[in-house]
Amino acid sequence: MDHVQHLNGLPALTFPQFTHSARLPAAGAAAWRIELEDRDGDEASDVYWERFLTAMPAEDVRALIIGYPWYTEHGLGSMTEEITEASSRLVNLEALFLGDIVSEQSELSWMEQSDVAPVLEAYPRLRELAVRGSSGLAFPAVRHEALRTLRFECGGLPAEVVRGVLDSDLPALEHLELWLGDEYYGCDTTLEDLAPLLDGTRFPALRHLGLQNSTFQDDIAAAVAHAPVVARLESLSLSLGTLGDTGAEALLNGQPLTHLRSLDLHHHFLSDAMMLRIWEALEPAGVRVDLSGREDADEDEDDDGGRYVAAAE
Template sequence: MEPLADVPQHTCRIDHLETFHGLPVLTFPQFSDLRPLPDDPSSVAWRLQCHYSQDEDLAYMDRFLASVPLEEVRALVLGAPWYGNEDDGAEAVEELCSLAPRLSALEALFLGDLVAEECEVSWIEQSDLTPLLEAYPRLRELGVRGAEKLVWPVVRHEGLRTLRFESGGLPAAVVRDVAASDLPALECLDLWLGVEDYGGDATVEDLWPLLTGERLPSLRHLGLQNSPSANEIAAAVAQAPVVARLESLALSMGTLDEEGAMALLSGQPLTHLRRLDLRANYLDDAMMLRLWETLEPAGVRVDMSEQKTDERDEDGRYTSVAE
């Protein structure tokens, strides 16, 4: 039984995207790079990334707008110059909204494709995404890296099928507003919840409206990841109504241990899942074997790789992504 093709299969570290929206990512070249552009602009996800002076950044963007038929672009990935130590995402949102009439075929956006050498994830500043969602009612996929200044509106969006937040600390207000939104077509939802020191103050109570699934009738993948409250989340997931119709569940990159794993095994059946992602937690060998023996024979692909060194003092445990 193969994992869902459209569910992101990222490692537990933050890298530049190599694929997005099912397309290979191509960085629009700098002046010094004379590679030919693809004949079909819809065949790649275009990454815009430039690390020079403001004037050169503007020239870079002007070249992209002049060289690529925007009406054929299906996917965009934005890194620098809009995101970094001195830039927030408001300029990117404003620019994208102004281009909406020309980007008529746009289906997917990723905001903030930066790695640690460029900007730590907790330093990446986003903005209010309300204008963006209004400008692109046909958007099918949205990925956001970084959560500083991030605002998500309580919204009804008919087209969105994949929504992904990568952060070292996702604000509770964003979690609550996603949960209060009507997203009837949403199939894949990933939330990297993070730690309180970097703004990740969401509680299990904030997550519960998502776990009922009432506003997410099409959901088939749910990721509640990178959390120091992974055991509590697992206990809630074990009783959550939405789980019965999921095909894939991710509780990776956090502090899940035997307590949380036992809650999963003692709750509702998980044997209908195609994939269970428990990577990079604190599971011991005995519990990993028990999970494998319970779920793998039913056809569930259980990923328990990259387990962290056990810290009996829970204060020493950490999530995979924080600063």
């Protein structure tokens, strides 16, 4: 995984940790990354956070990216509470990314999250929420009128979180991305848990669906092949997981996908012949198909034929 480069259509820019004389862009011109390179304890983090809220000014900030060391097991703890408490100052916040941390800083499975529902309750105008990491993550059902994009990037998404999302009332949600991950890293989500999503009874505005990074990607593909929700999607992602020829065959034999603008299958285990079949079936219809990142299964491994997800540990 890489650092976030854009959020809410704005370029990411790290707010300087130490005071300096360089002129900063306007508060609403960037997605501000809050990240400490050198840590001197919680007091230093509190000073840094308060300086950011004061220097911008806070009422003009539109997008926030929270990075290192927050959300790491050896970090300063979750900033969810601090962000929630700052809602009276960050009155125009539209987008929030919790956990912009890469492997050089912390393994994905070591990242500590928390209950993120209070953030949505505190920011009724929030349009985009992305969360990286799932240890300690909670998402009880909420109602939110404005949220359009919701993403969970992790190596093991708990079923309880998935159920909370699908029980939520999110009438404006257009983009939903779930990295399901590996059972070893906390994924206990099943196809049954995803049924309310696949049958099209949830999220009437949904136009993009990502069911990704899964060890049962073939089963997901088979379910998606006949899922009513697909008919109203503009884009679909089944990337980052263990998709093989069995799942791809199910997609080709299922409902038409030619209405999609894009189908993302990158990081897969497809044969050359199957890749060609997908290409020939969809590209002439104008569907942008991403078949990059073909992986080779580890034949020495017994589980799932040696296939593996892109992001786990």
